[in-house]
Amino acid sequence: MTLPAEFLSDAKALLGDKGWRMDAESLEDVATPWRGTFQGHTPFLALPASTQQVADLVKLCRTHKVAITPQGGNTGLVDAGTPHGEIVLSLRRMQTVRAVDPFNNSLTIEAGAPLVKAQEAADQVRRLFPLSLGSEGTATIGGLISTNAGGVAVLRYGMMRDLILGLEVVLPTGEIWDGLSGLRKNNTGYDLKHLFAGAEGTLGIITAATLKLFPKVAKSTAWISCESAGAVVELLALTRDHAGDTVTSFEIIPANAITMVQSEMPDVRDPQPSDLPWRVLCEISMASEAHARDVMETALQSAFEAGLAADAVIAESLTQAKSFWTIRESIPLCKRAYGTAINHDISVPVSQIPGFLDRAEQAIHEVSPSAEIIAFGHVGDGNLHYSACEPKEATAPILSNHAAEITRIVHEEAMAFGGSISAEHGVGRLKRDELETIRPAAATATMKAIKAALDPDRIMNPNRVVSLD
């Protein structure tokens, strides 16, 4: 896309020397997301340093009908933050912690700050910001809100949407909406902040957020071997009977994923070698570490007696707990290194997980008998990262020829079990059209009406989530 000369000179003047880039390396960098699956292109990278600069730039874009893709850490997985001809508006220069209020349990932070910065700011006042995921060093507050990110503590604290108290947003008209309220009760009409959570930058640019903080907790972390996915689901219920909502994380890991991680990272040690097909990584969080460990031990004792757990190890130190998590968090990277992986992010009701796993694997093997199924993730939320994999040294690669067919199977089975084809990664361009055939027509029509009303010039991350074309 060639930008109008007047737009370019006004944008450069507005943003200052540090506020824009047009060199090939910078443009290539923001056009290539983490996984490298989507390749985009952009003529201009804007790096505003303040909310006012964002607003002024949006007004300029509106005047010249220049489309914008807002971008944070560029770790999104659904082709939402990759530009396809739009200019990129990166929030990376806006990372200030504006306020921390430990008595109100709230934190106000700019949208370009990486998640770790919010976690550290909370920690400094003995509070917890609980969102946690593998990309937390890079993914930004604005991106996490815009994708309504999940992660490993949703079971207890909810998704990003549940952690927002207020937002500051530059609307597609260039107007600034200051909704940075720290209030927990504020019944004054439509709750606008929820429009922007999960909107993937299609309705405006989030420039800052007020987030909920929680009391700090101590953890007990266990690595548990189970005989079947059914046992894993029952184990979750039993653990919650003992620990209530102090079960923070409940992640499922198949044995073949551990083998895959070890083949790519030979230093990684399996905490509990076993022939059983499933492991659970379970975390209980309480005010005292001793109490959390007591509850974990009691829950595991009941699980052994009920035949739901075959073996278990409770971490003796934070370092050991971290080593369990390293295995879990390394699965996505190791899958990439291992070979071809057809990836999916689905959810079904927790009770339906065993049925879904059986049916999906059977159907995939009818199409591609050698496909290795790696299904791991947030089983406590009913959310599985479900991949069909094939090693790169496969002599007669067949998986990639069946990618569309395999995705159809996984999505159809998820829907048949009452699930969703996008649990936490969002829609982007990747799932936009498929979702239009799945969600109720009234929902799509309402989404399009909202988009058309807020973005009359269609400049704000067009064609993600829904298309008005």
Ligand SMILES: Cc1cc2nc3c(=O)[nH]c(=O)nc-3n(C[C@H](O)[C@H](O)[C@H](O)COP(=O)(O)OP(=O)(O)OC[C@H]3O[C@@H](n4cnc5c(N)ncnc54)[C@H](O)[C@@H]3O)c2cc1C
């Ligand atoms: C290793 C790895 C592990 C991951 N694990 C998880 C996980 O467990 N759970 C999970 O939910 N996701 C996970 N993700 C996905 C990813 O980290 C999330 O989607 C994240 O929320 C994206 O944040 P970002 O800052 O990188 O946003 P980007 O990728 O830059 O953008 C994502 C979307 O948000 C929009 N956007 C970005 N900033 C703004 C803003 N300020 N205002 C308006 N719109 C904006 C973009 O236009 C785009 O539509 C993982 C990714 C990786 C690479």
